[in-house]
Amino acid sequence: MLGAIVMEANPAPAALDGWFRPLARVRVLDTGRWVAAPWCAQVLSWLGADVSRLEPPGGDPLLALADGPVSSARCLYDDANRGKRVRTARTPQEYAESLRAGAAAADVLVDDHTPAELAALGVDLAELTRRYPALVVVSVTGHGLTGATADRPACELTAYHAGGEGATLPSENVYRLFPDRPPVRAGRFLADHDAGLTAAVGALAALVGRRRRGTGDVVEVAGDQVERGLNRTTLSRAWFEGRDYDRTYRGYDYAGALRCLDGWVAIRPVEERHWRSFCQVLGRPDLAGDPRFADRGRRYDNATALTGELESWTSTVTRDAVRRVLLEAGCPGGPFLEPAELAADPAIASRHLLGPVAGGGVAPVRSFLVRPVEKRFAGAETQATPPAPAVSRAADPRALAAGQLPLSGLRVVDLTWVAAGPYATELLAFLGADVVRVESPTAPDLFRRDMANAGADLDSSIRFMDLNQAKSSVLADLKSPAGRERVLRLVEAADVLVENYRPGVRDRLGLGDEVLHARRPDLVVLSLSGFGTDALDADRPGYASVFNAEGGLGAMTGYPDAPPSDIRDTNDLRAGTNGALGILAGLLHAWDGGGGVTVDAAARDALVVLQGHLVLAASRGGRPLRAGNTVDFAAPYDCFPTLDRRWVAVGVRTDDEWAALAGLLGPAAAEPALRTSRARVARRAEVDALVAAYTSRHDAASLVARMAAAAVPAGLSAAASDLAADHGLVARGALRLVEHPRLGRLTLVGSPFRLLSCPDPDYPRPPLLGEHTEKIEQRWGVTSRVAAP
Numbered sequence: 001m002l003g004a005i006v007m008e009a010n011p012a013p014a015a016l017d018g019w020f021r022p023l024a025r026v027r028v029l030d031t032g033r034w035v036a037a038p039w040c041a042q043v044l045s046w047l048g049a050d051v052s053r054l055e056p057p058g059g060d061p062l063l064a065l066a067d068g069p070v071s072s073a074r075c076l077y078d079d080a081n082r083g084k085r086v087r088t089a090r091t092p093q094e095y096a097e098s099l100r101a102g103a104a105a106a107d108v109l110v111d112d113h114t115p116a117e118l119a120a121l122g123v124d125l126a127e128l129t130r131r132y133p134a135l136v137v138v139s140v141t142g143h144g145l146t147g148a149t150a151d152r153p154a155c156e157l158t159a160y161h162a163g164g165e166g167a168t169l170p171s172e173n174v175y176r177l178f179p180d181r182p183p184v185r186a187g188r189f190l191a192d193h194d195a196g197l198t199a200a201v202g203a204l205a206a207l208v209g210r211r212r213r214g215t216g217d218v219v220e221v222a223g224d225q226v227e228r229g230l231n232r233t234t235l236s237r238a239w240f241e242g243r244d245y246d247r248t249y250r251g252y253d254y255a256g257a258l259r260c261l262d263g264w265v266a267i268r269p270v271e272e273r274h275w276r277s278f279c280q281v282l283g284r285p286d287l288a289g290d291p292r293f294a295d296r297g298r299r300y301d302n303a304t305a306l307t308g309e310l311e312s313w314t315s316t317v318t319r320d321a322v323r324r325v326l327l328e329a330g331c332p333g334g335p336f337l338e339p340a341e342l343a344a345d346p347a348i349a350s351r352h353l354l355g356p357v358a359g360g361g362v363a364p365v366r367s368f369l370v371r372p373v374e375k376r377f378a379g380a381e382t383q384a385t386p387p388a389p390a391v392s393r394a395a396d397p398r399a400l401a402a403g404q405l406p407l408s409g410l411r412v413v414d415l416t417w418v419a420a421g422p423y424a425t426e427l428l429a430f431l432g433a434d435v436v437r438v439e440s441p442t443a444p445d446l447f448r449r450d451m452a453n454a455g456a457d458l459d460s461s462i463r464f465m466d467l468n469q470a471k472s473s474v475l476a477d478l479k480s481p482a483g484r485e486r487v488l489r490l491v492e493a494a495d496v497l498v499e500n501y502r503p504g505v506r507d508r509l510g511l512g513d514e515v516l517h518a519r520r521p522d523l524v525v526l527s528l529s530g531f532g533t534d535a536l537d538a539d540r541p542g543y544a545s546v547f548n549a550e551g552g553l554g555a556m557t558g559y560p561d562a563p564p565s566d567i568r569d570t571n572d573l574r575a576g577t578n579g580a581l582g583i584l585a586g587l588l589h590a591w592d593g594g595g596g597v598t599v600d601a602a603a604r605d606a607l608v609v610l611q612g613h614l615v616l617a618a619s620r621g622g623r624p625l626r627a628g629n630t631v632d633f634a635a636p637y638d639c640f641p642t643l644d645r646r647w648v649a650v651g652v653r654t655d656d657e658w659a660a661l662a663g664l665l666g667p668a669a670a671e672p673a674l675r676t677s678r679a680r681v682a683r684r685a686e687v688d689a690l691v692a693a694y695t696s697r698h699d700a701a702s703l704v705a706r707m708a709a710a711a712v713p714a715g716l717s718a719a720a721s722d723l724a725a726d727h728g729l730v731a732r733g734a735l736r737l738v739e740h741p742r743l744g745r746l747t748l749v750g751s752p753f754r755l756l757s758c759p760d761p762d763y764p765r766p767p768l769l770g771e772h773t774e775k776i777e778q779r780w781g782v783t784s785r786v787a788a789p
Contacts, residue, residue, distance in 0.1 A: 034112070043581070114143075156651070174559065205219070238719075333546060437471045464766070466749060534600070640688075
């Protein structure tokens, strides 16, 4: 018999309650431990899934480390397991039997066991899908289910540093203050939440595939590959340029954070008009006219002087005062918010992301808003029922053949640009969708351009190529009637349209919700903006560094006695992942007869949601602060130096892991006083010194191998060159070698998903500008009524 505990049910937000529950008939069994897999199942529960949870004897390992309601372990567990029916097995045999029995009754199994752990349980995930053909299995592990490292111990710290971004953090403004300190991960347990969100996207894609094929699938998501995917723009650029970006690299014109009277603020005049307007409103037109700051290049070269000029003002005022100047100037920027400030910020509160949690406090209850077609047409002066489309549905739910990716045949009109939107549609393309990138012949994507060379070839940007794999490109000037008509004809044949304009732009282009849904009533539209279409501050320019500040991630990244850290493109891609989740949820809703929807997703929202456990801790009276790599329930948990001047992440959470590490460290580590996690945390400095003394005697590669053999979670804080040299990543499809007609042979980051039904897909190369304009209209069976450029 299994003991049962019923946790508090998720409060359904009013905007989603009663009508948008695309997983209402889906039963999920969560057998995950720690954070990533349970959080994946938690996200599915927000969409209506009925989630039950099976825990091993003794319960989840996080609970063994919890020390009060505001402790990190307790808040991580509570945030990831709300609304689940929790059952705890009494013996390992009972656990394995219950896993197999639960899989028989489930639609989705979310699991995080490594291949060796599964073998010890007598469980074969592929065999489960053969025995129960409708079952979708989502595997969320540190290194995946295949390859030489599949059984290597991992934790969120090692997964993050395996992605390459850790080697560049903290950002340059912090690094120059403390050059001898270790590299850090972003936030707290961000890698696990990244993996869980990505796995939820994979789960929905597999459910779409099941509707079309009649059978389930095994979706493999590796935490280290998720982090490489999010870091793709930096990695691909580094490989292309033949260099490693590290903590000395400064991506922006001046300091990543500017000191105010009550905290820190980011100011990001990315375009020249932003800079001139900001200087004017500030009352410092002399800055705009100063030859040292006349353009981005010179501002970059004179960053120290510019930082001093700006801090001579910001250090005398509050963050709100800076915010008012930024808003008046229309200049991107905002305050670095701590977790305690996220729930209280009026603009964030206007999005209604948070709800109550059993045991006290608040945490996220959703990650996007949804608007149905019916409500927009009701009472309108036009027809109450939109006209039938001229073209039949592009993707027949019954038309998927064996061996095809789950979204094969799904048609997506992609009106996005830069990073967040393109990554959302790239994830769909990696899952098989036919994605058509609509590009302007007169205003090309910023990522197609070389900001330092206005005359550069628009087909020569490596950043664009890595975010637009497996897509087609057509030209259409949306400001012209002909270009708009071309897009609307594509919409008639499409399932999905995605855009990431500022709110109101699509309406001004004549492509508002009413127009789109009149052409295709069951169309799923993703509106992916910086702050959300109905936020109090919706009509603001936003960039990744602004979302980093206002979404709370920057304030939690870096050392406790240093400024917050800047984090750039990866935040856009986190927003894109959340957008892809919304698209697939909307598609399942539409295919169930619920009609078309518009999904309203925001980049800032995505970061708030990914840090829900910190919001929960703050709402319970705690105050989470920057702490480098460390956590309050484990030691050693940091990056340590090696003989060859590298850094290796070591994350020891359990007493068994410590015993294994102590066997390597020697007699000083074996004393009884260090055998418990609480004792090690209390003596963290002593423990870290023991580990550092050991790691500094070994080169990084041999050190990682030694620790892996001893079952200690450890891994290199990888640079781009380390990843390029790992041939196993190419064999698994994690890295792709692509021949491009302009750039030659490229190394690009592959898909974060690996599917049993189609493990080695052959994706098309990234497109040239407008390369497929005529081919798409033929393939989709549409012809523009008016010739378009």
